[in-house]
Amino acid sequence: TDAHLTAIEGAGALNAFVHHTPDIACDQAKAADARIKAGDAPAMCGIPIGVKDLFCTKGVASQAGSRILEGFKPEYESTITSQLFDAGAVMLGKLNMDEFAMGSSNETSTYGNAVNPWKAGNSDAALTPGGSSGGSAAAVAARLCLAALGTDTGGSIRQPAAFTGITGIKPTYGRCSRWGVVAFASSLDQAGPMTRNVRDAAIMLTAMSGHDPKDSTSADLAVPDFEAMLTGDIKGQTIGIPKEYRMDGMPEEIEALWQNGIAMLRDAGADIRDISLPHTKYALPAYYVIAPAEASSNLARYDGVRFGHRADIGQGDGITEMYEKTRAEGFGDEVQRRVMVGTYVLSAGFYDAYYNRARKVRTLIKKDFESVFADGIDAILTPATPSAAFELGANFSPIEMYLNDVFTVTVNLAGLPGVAVPTGQNARGLPLGLQLIGKPWQEGELLNVAQCLE
Ligand code: GLN
Numbered sequence: 001t002d003a004h005l006t007a008i009e010g011a012g013a014l015n016a017f018v019h020h021t022p023d024i025a026c027d028q029a030k031a032a033d034a035r036i037k038a039g040d041a042p043a044m045c046g047i048p049i050g051v052k053d054l055f056c057t058k059g060v061a062s063q064a065g066s067r068i069l070e071g072f073k074p075e076y077e078s079t080i081t082s083q084l085f086d087a088g089a090v091m092l093g094k095l096n097m098d099e100f101a102m103g104s105s106n107e108t109s110t111y112g113n114a115v116n117p118w119k120a121g122n123s124d125a126a127l128t129p130g131g132s133s134g135g136s137a138a139a140v141a142a143r144l145c146l147a148a149l150g151t152d153t154g155g156s157i158r159q160p161a162a163f164t165g166i167t168g169i170k171p172t173y174g175r176c177s178r179w180g181v182v183a184f185a186s187s188l189d190q191a192g193p194m195t196r197n198v199r200d201a202a203i204m205l206t207a208m209s210g211h212d213p214k215d216s217t218s219a220d221l222a223v224p225d226f227e228a229m230l231t232g233d234i235k236g237q238t239i240g241i242p243k244e245y246r247m248d249g250m251p252e253e254i255e256a257l258w259q260n261g262i263a264m265l266r267d268a269g270a271d272i273r274d275i276s277l278p279h280t281k282y283a284l285p286a287y288y289v290i291a292p293a294e295a296s297s298n299l300a301r302y303d304g305v306r307f308g309h310r311a312d313i314g315q316g317d318g319i320t321e322m323y324e325k326t327r328a329e330g331f332g333d334e335v336q337r338r339v340m341v342g343t344y345v346l347s348a349g350f351y352d353a354y355y356n357r358a359r360k361v362r363t364l365i366k367k368d369f370e371s372v373f374a375d376g377i378d379a380i381l382t383p384a385t386p387s388a389a390f391e392l393g394a395n396f397s398p399i400e401m402y403l404n405d406v407f408t409v410t411v412n413l414a415g416l417p418g419v420a421v422p423t424g425q426n427a428r429g430l431p432l433g434l435q436l437i438g439k440p441w442q443e444g445e446l447l448n449v450a451q452c453l454e
Helices: 001-010 022-036 079-086 135-140 157-165 200-210 253-266 282-299 319-328 333-346 350-375 398-405 409-414 445-449
Strands: 017-021 048-052 090-095 146-154 165-172 190-195 238-242 270-277 379-383 420-426 432-438
Touching: 001 022, 001 146, 022 090, 022 333, 048 079, 048 135, 079 146, 079 200, 079 282, 090 135, 090 432, 135 157, 135 190, 146 157, 146 165, 146 200, 146 319, 157 432, 165 445, 200 420, 200 445, 238 420, 253 270, 253 379, 253 420, 253 432, 282 333, 282 350, 282 398, 282 409, 333 350, 350 398, 350 409, 379 420, 379 445, 409 432, 420 445
Parallel strands: 048 090, 048 146, 238 270, 238 379
Antiparallel strands: 017 090, 146 190, 165 190, 165 420, 379 432, 420 432
16 A cells, blocks of 8 residues: 555656545555454455545545535445445545546546556657546556546446556446446446456456445346456357447557457357447447436536535526536536537427437347347457547547447447457557457456456
8 A cells, every 4th residue: 555655646647646545545454454464354455446536435525527526525435435445445545537427538527637657659748548437547557556446337447448458347237336426327327447457357346246225226136256257268158249340440450459359269269250230330329318318417416505616606696696607617518518418308399309219229229239149149349449549638529539439338328248458559559458248247257258368
């Protein structure tokens, strides 16, 4: 813990940790020492981790990367952080993220963006660590913590993992409790581990999974020991390669990476089969209707009365002006865009045309996956991202930024587990990752295949 706290102090330029909790870390580390001495060392005992700013942590600033939650210190601990602390984990601090987890570059954060510890070739240009869990990815990649908590609504664990050369898994929807995790799009949000390798992800996922009566969407299912399922044996398994993920204009380096991953799984004894997921092309538009719709509802609670920031109001201003000014000051541009899009697609005149249609598309996407799994496919291999990490400040349009999520949003829409594994580097030395998509509740089987790509 000391070594990591020192590393964090020396890595301020990465802007990964945005709230530091050395006192909590030292207390937890001492308690972990005592447990080890007493011969009672659970799986995460003494492991220093970072926590995405989206998790409510008792008495510790939890701002979801937003100005509107300035000064908010929850009275309670999220279920997942409680579980990890019970398993002996040590919290070093809170990690940078896009505001309310909306973004793919960490540039919508109220703290300013985190920075990718990797550089391209001889260039000094600062690169994005990805988003929204960019701080978590940068911190693990730069060895500021052994593991970190992320969340993934449309790719926010997997894309930053791929951009920084680490492993990240989004579990099956319902595997981990969402209680105490600030809501973005409740039907898509899942938390997950971001780690240096597959084995660490398995250990951490076991500790953070399980039913929680406080989250009605958490599944009442036994949690296997995911680490024990890493046998390395995938002989006879069938891996699907979906043709719709071979996008127009996909860089050659991504295609080469994919081919290399296919070869690795074949060498490990898997059968490779071409498959079709015909509704893939509708996933991104459906996601960018459903996610903002749910966000517009979830974010209605930030009104200047209950949490965080409240704007100063003028003489004669009433409560409506107070709401308006607070929300205009407290939310950044991307969040305001999502609230407006979400409100529009849910409005009486457009509900059927947009929101209901997107929900139907979502069902079709889910059925695509169900039919290939019913047809004997055990897992699906795709690229994790359409490119390597890009430069910060590139000023992409919103739509260009949304294209980062093209390979990842399908998994959230279908509620499936998906893992990003670092499997290579491009010619400029930047890490690249592949994604494996699994059957519901088969995170152990999925991580076992993922390990064959390491
Ligand atoms: N980049 C996506 C978005 O902006 C995904 C975010 C996420 O998974 N939290 O919505």
